[in-house]
Amino acid sequence: MTLSQPLRPTSLHEEVAARLRSMVFDGQLQPGSWIDEMALVEQWHISRTPLREALKVLAAEGLVTLVPRRGCQVAELVEGDADDLFPVMALLEGRCAFEAARKATDADIAELRALHGQLEQFAATHDVDGYYRTNHVFHSRVQALAANRWLDRTTGDLRRFIRMLRGRQLHWPGRIEASIAEHRALMQALADHDAPRAERLMHDHLIAQLQALKALRRAAATAPAAVPAE
Known part of the structure; x- marks a missing residue:
């Protein structure tokens, strides 16, 4: 050659x-x-x-x-991995939202609004799989709009492990409704180019995901064992 x-x-x-x-x-x-x-x-x-x-x-x-x-x-995430991972991702994704809010153009905001519209539809029909997949695209797009190669590299590396959970927390009762409400507030902050508010809302959104995941974990731990059929 x-x-x-x-x-x-x-x-x-x-x-x-x-x-x-x-x-x-x-x-x-x-x-x-x-x-x-x-x-x-x-x-x-x-x-x-x-x-x-x-x-x-x-x-x-x-x-x-x-x-x-x-x-x-x-690879398998053990119980403590999510507890350690989500707070770090909350900081990173919060910063992504901060920088995206400052740098996004009108066209960028329109693209995010279109993705958010899909999230609204999936939330209304309680389509967890569709919501999870579109949510991943939305968060990845905010990460890209931050246009910070060091932030992008670090966030992208850790996002792989978040994806291994496959939106499990969305199965907690009321979580998908809470998630879309959080997204509405975040979308408005991004559209307003309010970087500090976007950062705070994104951070809290990730922490809320962790809380739902922990609630699922507690519910599974206290659920009665299934009785074998005779």
Whole structure:
């Protein structure tokens, strides 16, 4: 290969890594489960080399764990991880909202309003999956509008672990209604270019997610065990 030869936009192992990452985020690969490498090789008609390289990428991101002589296991957040992670994300996403409120153009605000409109529809029909997916896009867009490469890098790295929870907190009774109300206030602060208010509202929005997650955890811990059928 000569230096003048065009490079491929992505290599095969990067494509495989992107597919595996999506499977982790969508729950097709469950936390704590072992990845069946041979099954994926056969299903995707690839050799084991790009798959193993892709798994090394996900291991570096913290999404999977490579276990010598056993294989590869999907990472699992333990109880204390969310308690530690959400406050940090609240600070980071709050800063994203602060900088986005200062820098967003009219076109940017219109784009956020369109996403917020989709959230309103999903909340009205209590479509948790649709709400979660659009909510991820909305938060990612606010992060991009902050236009701070250091903030973007740090927030993006931690957002991967937030995504592993797949919006579990939205299943807490009343949470989706509370979430959309928080989004309405945040959207208005962004539209008003009120950076301090946007920062505070985004921070509190993330903390409210953690509180709902903890409420779900407590409810599960105190729920009576199912009685086996006779």
